[in-house]
Amino acid sequence: MLYAGFMSSTLPPFPTPQEPVENTPVLLELGTDVDEPCLRADAARNRARLLDAAARLVAEHGAAGVTMEAVAAAAQVGKGTVFRRFGDRTGLLTALLDHSERKFQASILSGPAPLGPGAPPVERLRAFGCAALRRAADDLELQLAAEPCPDRRFLVPPRQVRYGHVLMLLRQAVPDADCELLAQTLMGYLEPALIHHLTRQCHMPMDRLQAGWFDLVERVTGSGGSR
Amino acid sequence: MLYAGFMSSTLPPFPTPQEPVENTPVLLELGTDVDEPCLRADAARNRARLLDAAARLVAEHGAAGVTMEAVAAAAQVGKGTVFRRFGDRTGLLTALLDHSERKFQASILSGPAPLGPGAPPVERLRAFGCAALRRAADDLELQLAAEPCPDRRFLVPPRQVRYGHVLMLLRQAVPDADCELLAQTLMGYLEPALIHHLTRQCHMPMDRLQAGWFDLVERVTGSGGSR
DNA sequence: TAACGATCCGGACCGAGGTCCGTTTAATTT
DNA sequence: AAATTAAACGGACCTCGGTCCGGATCGTTA
Known part of the structure; x- marks a missing residue:
């Protein structure tokens, strides 16, 4: 089983001063919605x-309105409690995204083909990109707001799951390549910040991004039968 | 002349309350080191x-030690002055990187081939990646610290210059492709945050990253004569 | 050189993220 | 049910990025 060990799960920091408290990731267990154990x-x-x-705050004032103090107040809870539970702002926002991220992961791990297992790797790769693009397009704002500082961006569980998935597929599709690097490249195309730039700032339609993904997968895996 | 209009230049914000103050980018003028006009x-x-x-603060305490107040104090200047001059922390850090970034740009625009003009596009692309990787490796810390918030990351002048360069080369190499998207993909491979992750957290040697770049360029441009 | 206006300076001030620690409370044991 | 303990709570407190505006300075014009 490939990436057992870092299912998304809102990274539960419970930052009691001692012990580093790493991500205590929930194992798959697809059906059961085991949250904080x-x-x-x-x-x-x-x-x-x-x-x-x-x-509620996101709905009312957008992601920018999600202030740790505001959340604490709205929940009638002390500020310290927010930090104890979620570690930091990024953690809280990540937890908000956790539900949909889990669904996404589930459909990748065990959903119907071609997204789930059963289809040939290149086809799964294509499907993965489409799904990821769609998911990024919904609540883009939250995804951007939840982005961690640069040196943690690649260590966050959801990213690792996706990376692991792409890596596995790439290894099947192009066994001789440096798949780690190619996987990172593909992941880069799906980065929320890039999606935001292309769609909101360059006004590209999603169709074009999707076509671009297909093309990229084809070039990277060398699966262009015709050209 | 392709990308006249956004030479790096520390974005001079002079944020006097009125007028949006967009980036007033310095035109090329390669030799003269026209700073603030x-x-x-x-x-x-x-x-x-x-x-x-x-x-000095970077040298002594690392990028994390560069506090706006600390800088102001060390320069024996009011805090407001720092913000007036550089807009925000990112602006200050960017200004610190400006000199080397300019040299980098100059060698791309008009340096010797294959980095500068004269070589075939794919070769220039390869050279560009090597240079960019090297440049990222030096003062990685500063580059990471200077990273703007997600929704400005792609609008920053240095990034635009590089993007424009890659775009131009790609258009020559693969005229029929969606070069905007491919260019963004290639740029993603050179992202400081990724370099940091791969080298510092995954302990990959730079050689491997470089080989990965060559491979990527080959795949993307379809220039793999043999395989 | 005197006067004037645009520009700049400085530091008080504010908001938000994050930490700390004395107090409270839920679970467990006796 | 009382005692015990580990965990959770809350809010005062700190730091730092960013803003504001009254006052000082520079460059220019007369």
Whole structure:
């Protein structure tokens, strides 16, 4: 089993001063929506409240309105509690995205082909890009706001899952290439910041991005039968 | 003349409340090191002092030590002055990188082949990547710290210059492709954050990144004569 | 050189992210 | 049910990026 060990899951930091607290990632367990495994009753209640309040704030004032203090106030909870639960702002925003990210992951891991297993790798790659583009297009704002600082951007669980997936497919499609690097390149095309730039600032239609993805996959995997 | 109009140049914000103050980019003028065109005597003096102080702070405490207040203090200048001159922290850090960025741009625009004009486009593309990788490797820390927020990352002059260059070369190499998108893809491979991840976190040697670039260019331009 | 207006300076001020630590509370044990 | 302990809570506090505006300075014009 390839990437067991870093299913998305809102990275639960519980940053009690001691112990580095790495990401305690939830193993797959596709159906069950195991969130925070063991959490004291009050903690769980507050966590739910906070996520709810945060979502409300996003809906009302956009991602920029999600201030840690505002969220705390809206959830009638102390500010420290927010940080204890989610580590930092990025963590909170990531948690907000967690549900849809999980669905995305699930459909990749075990959904119907060609996104899920069963189709040939290049075809799955194509499908993956389309799905990723779509997912990026929805709540782009949140994805941008949730972007961590540069030196953590590549260590975040959702990214690792996607990377692992692309890597696996690439290894099947072009076994002789340096697939790690090619995978990073492909991932770069799906970066929220780039999508935002191309669609919102350059006004490209999504169709074009999608066509671009197909073309890129074809070039990278050398699967261009005709040309 | 292709990309006249956005030579790097530390984006001079002079954010006097009114007027949007867009980037007033310096036209090429390769030899002359025209910095801030017209700047009052005291302003120019303070600007120099600030850059000097900032460089000193970087040398001593790393990029993280470059606090706007610390820089102001070290330059014996008010905090407001720093912001007036450089707009924000990103602007200051960018200004620090400006000198080497300009040299880089110059050698691309008019240096010796294959980096400069004269070589066939694919070869220039290869050379460009090598140079960009080298440049990213030096003062990686600064480049990371200077990274703007996601929705400005692609609008920053140095990035636009590089993009324009790659775009031009790609258009020569693969006239029928969607070169805008391919150019963005290639640029993604050279992103400082990615270089940092691959070299510092994955411990890949630079040689491998370089080989990866060659391979990528070959795949993207379809210039693989043999395989 | 005196006066004037545009530009610049400086530091008080604000908001937001993040930390700390004394206090409270939920679970467990006796 | 009382005691115990680990965990969670809350909000004061700190730092830092960014803004504002009254006052000082520079360059120019008369």
